[in-house]
Amino acid sequence: MSEGMLRGKVALVTGGSRGIGRAIALAFAEAGADVAICHLGDAERAATLVQAVTARGRHGFAAECDVADPAATRAFAAAAEAALGPCDILVNNAGINLRGPFEGVTEEVYDRVIDVHVKGMFFMAQAVYAGMVARGRGKIINLASQLALKGGPDITPYGTAKGAIIGFTRNLAWEAAPKGIQVNAIAPGPIETDLTRARGPEWKAMIERTILAGRLGRPEEIAATALLLAGPGGDYYVGATLSPNGGDVMH
Protein backbone atom coordinates (compact mmCIF):
# COMPACT_ATOMS: atom_id res chain seq x y z
CA MET A 1 0.00 0.00 0.00
CA SER A 2 2.88 2.35 0.84
CA GLU A 3 4.72 1.43 -2.38
CA GLY A 4 5.88 4.55 -4.17
CA MET A 5 4.62 6.88 -1.43
CA LEU A 6 8.13 8.25 -0.85
CA ARG A 7 9.48 7.75 -4.38
CA GLY A 8 12.35 10.13 -5.12
CA LYS A 9 12.67 11.23 -1.49
CA VAL A 10 15.83 11.13 0.61
CA ALA A 11 15.48 10.27 4.28
CA LEU A 12 18.01 10.53 7.11
CA VAL A 13 17.33 8.29 10.11
CA THR A 14 19.55 8.64 13.18
CA GLY A 15 20.12 5.41 15.10
CA GLY A 16 18.98 3.36 12.12
CA SER A 17 21.15 0.29 12.66
CA ARG A 18 18.60 -1.60 14.79
CA GLY A 19 15.27 -1.45 16.57
CA ILE A 20 12.77 1.27 15.71
CA GLY A 21 15.20 3.25 13.50
CA ARG A 22 15.94 0.16 11.41
CA ALA A 23 12.24 -0.57 10.93
CA ILE A 24 11.65 3.05 9.87
CA ALA A 25 14.59 2.96 7.42
CA LEU A 26 13.26 -0.24 5.83
CA ALA A 27 9.67 1.02 5.66
CA PHE A 28 10.87 4.21 3.97
CA ALA A 29 13.00 2.22 1.48
CA GLU A 30 9.98 0.02 0.70
CA ALA A 31 8.00 3.20 0.07
CA GLY A 32 10.62 4.33 -2.47
CA ALA A 33 13.01 6.54 -0.49
CA ASP A 34 16.80 6.46 -0.48
CA VAL A 35 17.89 6.19 3.13
CA ALA A 36 20.94 7.30 5.12
CA ILE A 37 21.40 6.17 8.69
CA CYS A 38 23.86 6.89 11.46
CA HIS A 39 24.69 4.74 14.46
CA LEU A 40 27.05 4.60 17.40
CA GLY A 41 29.36 1.58 17.61
CA ASP A 42 27.06 -0.64 15.55
CA ALA A 43 28.86 -0.75 12.18
CA GLU A 44 28.06 -4.38 11.38
CA ARG A 45 24.31 -3.98 11.74
CA ALA A 46 24.48 -0.61 9.96
CA ALA A 47 26.12 -2.36 6.98
CA THR A 48 23.41 -5.04 7.05
CA LEU A 49 20.77 -2.32 7.01
CA VAL A 50 22.36 -0.66 3.97
CA GLN A 51 22.33 -4.06 2.22
CA ALA A 52 18.64 -4.44 3.07
CA VAL A 53 17.89 -0.97 1.64
CA THR A 54 19.84 -1.82 -1.52
CA ALA A 55 17.96 -5.13 -1.82
CA ARG A 56 14.77 -3.06 -1.97
CA GLY A 57 16.12 -1.23 -5.01
CA ARG A 58 17.03 1.98 -3.19
CA HIS A 59 20.31 3.69 -2.35
CA GLY A 60 21.57 3.40 1.22
CA PHE A 61 24.27 5.14 3.22
CA ALA A 62 25.55 4.59 6.75
CA ALA A 63 28.10 6.35 8.93
CA GLU A 64 29.05 6.39 12.57
CA CYS A 65 28.09 9.63 14.28
CA ASP A 66 27.55 10.51 17.92
CA VAL A 67 24.50 12.74 17.67
CA ALA A 68 25.42 14.39 20.97
CA ASP A 69 28.20 16.17 19.07
CA PRO A 70 26.77 18.92 16.82
CA ALA A 71 29.88 18.99 14.61
CA ALA A 72 29.47 15.24 14.03
CA THR A 73 25.78 15.65 13.11
CA ARG A 74 26.67 18.37 10.60
CA ALA A 75 29.35 16.12 9.09
CA PHE A 76 26.90 13.20 8.90
CA ALA A 77 24.23 15.32 7.22
CA ALA A 78 26.76 16.67 4.71
CA ALA A 79 28.11 13.20 3.89
CA ALA A 80 24.61 11.71 3.59
CA GLU A 81 23.44 14.52 1.31
CA ALA A 82 26.60 14.21 -0.81
CA ALA A 83 25.87 10.49 -1.21
CA LEU A 84 22.09 10.57 -1.74
CA GLY A 85 20.99 14.15 -2.42
CA PRO A 86 19.18 16.80 -0.36
CA CYS A 87 17.33 15.57 2.71
CA ASP A 88 13.53 15.57 2.41
CA ILE A 89 12.79 13.67 5.63
CA LEU A 90 14.73 13.62 8.90
CA VAL A 91 13.87 11.09 11.59
CA ASN A 92 15.55 11.98 14.86
CA ASN A 93 15.47 8.51 16.40
CA ALA A 94 18.84 7.81 18.09
CA GLY A 95 18.41 7.28 21.81
CA ILE A 96 19.69 5.65 24.96
CA ASN A 97 18.21 4.92 28.36
CA LEU A 98 20.33 5.02 31.49
CA ARG A 99 18.12 3.98 34.39
CA GLY A 100 18.40 4.51 38.13
CA PRO A 101 16.77 6.22 41.11
CA PHE A 102 16.72 10.02 41.01
CA GLU A 103 18.98 10.47 44.05
CA GLY A 104 21.78 8.54 42.33
CA VAL A 105 21.72 10.33 38.97
CA THR A 106 25.17 11.80 38.34
CA GLU A 107 25.87 14.90 36.31
CA GLU A 108 27.61 12.67 33.78
CA VAL A 109 24.52 10.47 33.28
CA TYR A 110 22.23 13.51 33.16
CA ASP A 111 24.42 15.26 30.57
CA ARG A 112 24.74 12.18 28.39
CA VAL A 113 21.02 11.42 28.26
CA ILE A 114 20.07 15.06 27.66
CA ASP A 115 22.84 15.56 25.09
CA VAL A 116 22.02 12.45 23.04
CA HIS A 117 18.31 13.20 22.92
CA VAL A 118 17.75 16.94 23.22
CA LYS A 119 20.98 18.47 21.94
CA GLY A 120 21.32 15.72 19.35
CA MET A 121 17.87 16.29 17.84
CA PHE A 122 18.18 20.06 17.97
CA PHE A 123 21.41 20.29 16.00
CA MET A 124 20.65 17.37 13.69
CA ALA A 125 17.49 19.20 12.67
CA GLN A 126 19.44 22.42 12.25
CA ALA A 127 21.90 20.65 9.95
CA VAL A 128 19.18 19.89 7.36
CA TYR A 129 16.78 22.77 8.06
CA ALA A 130 18.31 25.48 5.82
CA GLY A 131 18.11 23.16 2.81
CA MET A 132 14.49 22.30 3.56
CA VAL A 133 13.66 26.00 3.90
CA ALA A 134 15.37 26.76 0.57
CA ARG A 135 13.34 24.01 -1.13
CA GLY A 136 10.13 25.01 0.65
CA ARG A 137 9.36 21.51 1.93
CA GLY A 138 10.47 18.88 4.41
CA LYS A 139 9.46 16.58 7.24
CA ILE A 140 11.12 16.33 10.63
CA ILE A 141 9.99 13.48 12.89
CA ASN A 142 11.30 13.29 16.46
CA LEU A 143 11.15 10.16 18.62
CA ALA A 144 9.82 11.04 22.06
CA SER A 145 8.30 8.41 24.38
CA GLN A 146 5.01 7.73 26.10
CA LEU A 147 7.04 8.13 29.30
CA ALA A 148 7.06 11.88 28.59
CA LEU A 149 3.25 11.74 28.85
CA LYS A 150 2.74 9.37 31.81
CA GLY A 151 6.07 9.43 33.64
CA GLY A 152 7.69 6.44 35.29
CA PRO A 153 10.12 5.44 38.04
CA ASP A 154 13.92 5.46 37.76
CA ILE A 155 14.09 7.28 34.45
CA THR A 156 14.15 10.98 35.36
CA PRO A 157 16.85 12.03 32.84
CA TYR A 158 15.19 10.02 30.03
CA GLY A 159 11.69 11.30 30.84
CA THR A 160 13.03 14.85 31.11
CA ALA A 161 14.72 14.54 27.72
CA LYS A 162 11.62 13.06 26.09
CA GLY A 163 9.45 15.86 27.51
CA ALA A 164 11.89 18.38 26.05
CA ILE A 165 11.61 16.68 22.67
CA ILE A 166 7.86 17.31 22.64
CA GLY A 167 8.56 20.96 23.54
CA PHE A 168 11.19 21.23 20.81
CA THR A 169 8.80 19.68 18.29
CA ARG A 170 6.02 22.16 19.05
CA ASN A 171 8.29 25.19 19.05
CA LEU A 172 10.13 24.34 15.82
CA ALA A 173 6.77 23.50 14.22
CA TRP A 174 5.72 27.15 14.63
CA GLU A 175 8.72 28.39 12.65
CA ALA A 176 8.82 25.55 10.14
CA ALA A 177 5.15 25.15 9.10
CA PRO A 178 4.90 28.48 7.24
CA LYS A 179 8.02 27.40 5.31
CA GLY A 180 6.41 24.14 4.15
CA ILE A 181 8.13 21.92 6.71
CA GLN A 182 6.09 19.72 9.05
CA VAL A 183 7.66 18.91 12.41
CA ASN A 184 6.02 16.20 14.53
CA ALA A 185 6.86 13.70 17.25
CA ILE A 186 6.13 10.04 17.89
CA ALA A 187 5.79 8.92 21.49
CA PRO A 188 5.87 5.08 21.38
CA GLY A 189 4.80 2.80 24.18
CA PRO A 190 7.01 -0.17 25.13
CA ILE A 191 8.45 -1.65 21.94
CA GLU A 192 10.41 -4.89 21.67
CA THR A 193 13.99 -3.73 20.89
CA ASP A 194 17.45 -3.99 22.45
CA LEU A 195 16.58 -0.94 24.54
CA THR A 196 13.72 -2.75 26.29
CA ARG A 197 15.18 -6.29 26.11
CA ALA A 198 17.82 -5.02 28.52
CA ARG A 199 15.06 -4.80 31.15
CA GLY A 200 14.66 -8.58 31.30
CA PRO A 201 11.81 -11.12 31.16
CA GLU A 202 10.11 -10.07 34.40
CA TRP A 203 9.58 -6.54 33.16
CA LYS A 204 8.26 -7.89 29.86
CA ALA A 205 5.81 -10.18 31.66
CA MET A 206 4.65 -7.26 33.80
CA ILE A 207 3.96 -5.16 30.67
CA GLU A 208 2.08 -8.03 29.03
CA ARG A 209 -0.07 -8.38 32.18
CA THR A 210 -0.86 -4.69 32.55
CA ILE A 211 -0.97 -3.06 29.12
CA LEU A 212 -4.35 -2.98 27.36
CA ALA A 213 -2.91 -4.41 24.12
CA GLY A 214 -1.60 -7.41 26.10
CA ARG A 215 1.85 -7.26 24.46
CA LEU A 216 4.81 -5.06 23.66
CA GLY A 217 4.71 -3.21 20.36
CA ARG A 218 6.79 -4.12 17.33
CA PRO A 219 9.25 -1.69 15.69
CA GLU A 220 7.23 -2.01 12.46
CA GLU A 221 4.21 -0.54 14.27
CA ILE A 222 6.19 2.63 15.00
CA ALA A 223 7.53 2.66 11.43
CA ALA A 224 3.91 2.74 10.21
CA THR A 225 3.36 5.97 12.15
CA ALA A 226 6.62 7.44 10.82
CA LEU A 227 5.52 6.56 7.29
CA LEU A 228 2.21 8.32 7.82
CA LEU A 229 3.96 11.49 9.00
CA ALA A 230 6.63 11.32 6.26
CA GLY A 231 4.19 10.84 3.37
CA PRO A 232 1.55 13.14 1.88
CA GLY A 233 -0.99 11.81 4.41
CA GLY A 234 1.05 13.56 7.09
CA ASP A 235 0.91 17.03 5.59
CA TYR A 236 -1.77 18.30 8.00
CA TYR A 237 0.05 17.16 11.16
CA VAL A 238 1.89 20.15 12.62
CA GLY A 239 3.62 19.97 16.01
CA ALA A 240 1.64 16.83 16.87
CA THR A 241 2.72 13.98 19.11
CA LEU A 242 1.32 10.65 17.89
CA SER A 243 1.49 7.94 20.51
CA PRO A 244 1.13 4.31 19.39
CA ASN A 245 1.35 2.78 22.85
CA GLY A 246 -1.02 -0.17 23.19
CA GLY A 247 -3.25 1.79 25.56
CA ASP A 248 -0.47 2.42 28.07
CA VAL A 249 -1.45 6.07 28.14
CA MET A 250 -4.42 7.63 26.39
CA HIS A 251 -3.42 10.91 24.83
Ligand code: NAI
Ligand atom coordinates in the same frame (compact mmCIF):
# COMPACT_ATOMS: atom_id res chain seq x y z
P1 NAI B 1 17.89 0.65 20.25
O1 NAI B 1 18.76 0.66 21.43
O2 NAI B 1 17.37 -0.63 19.72
O3 NAI B 1 18.62 1.41 19.02
C1 NAI B 1 19.22 2.66 19.25
C2 NAI B 1 19.88 3.17 17.99
O4 NAI B 1 20.43 4.47 18.28
C3 NAI B 1 21.05 2.31 17.51
O5 NAI B 1 21.11 2.39 16.10
C4 NAI B 1 22.27 3.02 18.12
O6 NAI B 1 23.47 2.80 17.38
C5 NAI B 1 21.82 4.45 18.00
N1 NAI B 1 22.46 5.36 18.95
C6 NAI B 1 22.49 5.30 20.30
N2 NAI B 1 23.15 6.35 20.80
C7 NAI B 1 23.57 7.07 19.74
C8 NAI B 1 24.30 8.27 19.61
N3 NAI B 1 24.77 8.94 20.67
N4 NAI B 1 24.55 8.74 18.37
C9 NAI B 1 24.08 8.08 17.28
N5 NAI B 1 23.37 6.96 17.34
C10 NAI B 1 23.12 6.46 18.56
O7 NAI B 1 16.69 1.66 20.62
P2 NAI B 1 15.15 1.68 20.17
O8 NAI B 1 14.36 0.97 21.18
O9 NAI B 1 15.02 1.30 18.75
O10 NAI B 1 14.81 3.22 20.35
C11 NAI B 1 14.82 4.16 19.28
C12 NAI B 1 14.21 5.47 19.77
O11 NAI B 1 12.87 5.25 20.21
C13 NAI B 1 14.95 6.09 20.96
O12 NAI B 1 14.94 7.49 20.84
C14 NAI B 1 14.11 5.65 22.14
O13 NAI B 1 14.25 6.50 23.24
C15 NAI B 1 12.73 5.72 21.53
N6 NAI B 1 11.73 4.92 22.23
C16 NAI B 1 11.88 3.57 22.37
C17 NAI B 1 10.93 2.83 23.05
C18 NAI B 1 11.04 1.35 23.24
O14 NAI B 1 10.23 0.81 24.00
N7 NAI B 1 11.97 0.65 22.62
C19 NAI B 1 9.73 3.48 23.63
C20 NAI B 1 9.68 4.89 23.42
C21 NAI B 1 10.65 5.58 22.75
